[in-house]
Amino acid sequence: MRLNRLFLVNLVVIVDLIAYFYIKASFGVGGEALETALVKTTEEQTVSSIESTNLERAHENAVRSSTGSVRKFKEPLLPHKVTYAPTGGKLPEDGFDTYDETAWNKLDNGTCLFDDDEEDQAFEWQRNSPYAILLGTMKGGTHALSEYLWQHPLIAAPKKVEKNGHELHFFDSRSFERGKMGIPRKANQLSYAMKVHKMYPDFFYTKESMYTIHDSPRYLVWSDRIPEAIMCVTPWSKLIAVLRDPVERVISHYRFQDQARFRKNIPMVDWETWIQDDIERLKRAGVLQDWNRVDFDEFSGSEAELIAWKKYLRSPTTQMIVGRGLYSLQIEHYFAAMDKVGKPRKT
Numbered sequence: 001m002r003l004n005r006l007f008l009v010n011l012v013v014i015v016d017l018i019a020y021f022y023i024k025a026s027f028g029v030g031g032e033a034l035e036t037a038l039v040k041t042t043e044e045q046t047v048s049s050i051e052s053t054n055l056e057r058a059h060e061n062a063v064r065s066s067t068g069s070v071r072k073f074k075e076p077l078l079p080h081k082v083t084y085a086p087t088g089g090k091l092p093e094d095g096f097d098t099y100d101e102t103a104w105n106k107l108d109n110g111t112c113l114f115d116d117d118e119e120d121q122a123f124e125w126q127r128n129s130p131y132a133i134l135l136g137t138m139k140g141g142t143h144a145l146s147e148y149l150w151q152h153p154l155i156a157a158p159k160k161v162e163k164n165g166h167e168l169h170f171f172d173s174r175s176f177e178r179g180k181m182g183i184p185r186k187a188n189q190l191s192y193a194m195k196v197h198k199m200y201p202d203f204f205y206t207k208e209s210m211y212t213i214h215d216s217p218r219y220l221v222w223s224d225r226i227p228e229a230i231m232c233v234t235p236w237s238k239l240i241a242v243l244r245d246p247v248e249r250v251i252s253h254y255r256f257q258d259q260a261r262f263r264k265n266i267p268m269v270d271w272e273t274w275i276q277d278d279i280e281r282l283k284r285a286g287v288l289q290d291w292n293r294v295d296f297d298e299f300s301g302s303e304a305e306l307i308a309w310k311k312y313l314r315s316p317t318t319q320m321i322v323g324r325g326l327y328s329l330q331i332e333h334y335f336a337a338m339d340k341v342g343k344p345r346k347t
């Protein structure tokens with residue numbers, strides 16, 4: 001199987017490394033100010049040498065933290081560059097996404113549970129919430145984008161690095177509360193505020209004038225559960241999906257796992273096996289019938305699609321190496337959740 005051909009023919013190809021778009025909402029405090037600030041930062045990147053020194057450093061930090069060493073981006077990222085000759089090791093496991101049936105059932109109830117006194121506190125919660133949430137796809141460059149944004153004086157950078165480094169992991173953590181009845185909004189808003197307090201103290205104490213941005217590489221792929229959670233707890237936050245050419249994403253993902261195994265001297269499965277295995281999983285779950293005839297524009301966020309996607313995510317998976325690239329399907333789930341609460345797709 002020629003992997004490159006397979007993907008290039010069948011996948012939505014996004015021309016450059018990071019293609020991101022804004023799903024704008026009319027909610028939010030000071031939205032225009034930040035947008036102006038972001039545009040200004042972009043202009044400054046091209047004109048100001050002082051700013052560009054910062055940006056270069058941010059760029060280096062981003063690369064260093066995602067690859068372990070600073071290097072140029074343009075070197076070809078081909079399968080033969082992997083550091084370890086495949087020897088038929090086991091498929092990489094997820095490590096995180098191993099819920100039992102009861103936990104899965106809870107995820108299905110996305111009802112947002114309000115308290116009586118909610119209205120009075122709405123403004124306070126809004127100030128404690130992230131201005132924008134970066135919906136990463138793993139290896140899509142979410143960290144790099146965060147690093148760039150954190151250079152801006154109005155955007156709080158994380159001060160305390162947790163187990164997952166810069167990633168706050170709120171909506172995708174097990175501490176995010178969900179019950180049989182649905183999602184308790186207030187309890188989650190409180191625990192969100194506590195996490196922000198710990199990780200972004202600058203934001204917490206000066207939130208009149210600062211913004212915070214939080215990201216996770218899992219928010220996009222877990223589109224069966226995260227959109228409703230966000231819409232319940234912080235519907236006013238802007239959403240930014242950070243995408244990458246799916247072929248490059250797969251290569252980067254494979255290499256990341258390969259390097260991790262190499263360090264531990266564990267054999268790595270060859271990548272065709274891993275990819276073929278995931279395509280089979282997608283077919284078994286009903287997400288795709290025939291990989292060679294996928295029309296990516298046809299994903300519509302239908303109930304049937306969502307059921308198939310849940311089946312795929314909730315059977316034991318091996319990191320969803322191909323499925324993560326089905327961006328249009330995942331984004332449709334976000335749109336559906338936004339529509340439910342009346343969050344506009346554009347301002």
Ligand SMILES: Nc1ncnc2c1ncn2[C@@H]1O[C@H](COP(=O)(O)OS(=O)(=O)O)[C@@H](OP(=O)(O)O)[C@H]1O
Pocket residue numbers: 017059062063066067073077136137138139140141142143144145217251252253255
């Ligand atoms: N500024 C900039 N421009 C272009 N590419 C960049 C940039 N910063 C990071 N990268 C590349 O993004 C890949 C890592 O993405 P993430 O940070 O999203 O990874 S992670 O999922 O959070 O681990 C990783 O890709 P690969 O090198 O192909 O593995 C990084 O090199």
